[in-house]
Amino acid sequence: MNAVAPKIGFDRFIKGDWATMAIDVRLGRAEPGDLMAVLEAEGLSAAARKKTRTVLNRLWLEPREELVDFVDRGAKLLKEADSPSVLHWGVSISAYPFFAQVSEIVGRLTSIQGACTPNEVHRRMSERYGEREGTYRMTNAVLQTQINWGALNRSDKRLVSASPRALVDRKLVAWLLEATSRAAGRPILRSGINGLPVIYPFVIASSAAYSVQENRHLQITSSGGGKELIGLA
Helix, strand or coil: CCCCCCCCCCCCCCCHHHHHHHHHHHCCCCCHHHHHHHHHHCCCCHHHHHHHHHHHHHHHHCCCHHHHHHHHHHHCCCCCCCCCHHHHHHHHHHHCHHHHHHHHHHHHHHHHHCEECHHHHHHHHHHHHCCCHHHHHHHHHHHHHHHHCCCEEEECCEEEECCCEEECCHHHHHHHHHHHHHHHCCCEEHHHHHHCHHHCCEEECCCHHHHHCCCCCEEEEECHHHCEEEEEC
């Protein structure tokens, strides 16, 4: 019997401006109708608007029950974020394993080679999700989204990672570390946080230990060999 392919979910290109407006809706600074009007003004068909709204719902507007508090805390950090993309990244890797896996692959390849091709990413995602048209199309949606969010640049049919953005605000750093642990489904090694492929567009520029103190949902624990792990409390 063939194993059931994992659910993909993140199947639409999401502009950063659309996701930021979804934060405004969650914070009560805009109405859901305003967001739909923006999507319509962008030329999206009724069907495309509905599918795009579904992704935005899972990110910011109607997150899964276990992510509601996490998403609320992220939305309130909008002022602390130099760019909202760090918030969109955090909710995306937490809500969508597919987005997190594309990020991990891109981050790993670009750290080794300096760049990668879309075909390299597609091949590795197909190994995980199967050779399906949907896998190819949805991987493209994630890559296009990450380009729009400023994480990647296209150069001669290659994908080149942009210069990582330094994160200094401790609350923001702690929230992203929480997102990373949620995406991994396990604690992450404290000493390796700046080498984690899944958050390749960012560099943690503040003390992880002090940052964790800003987030009651996180804790640092010790493992064998004197290693320290950051995970959910």
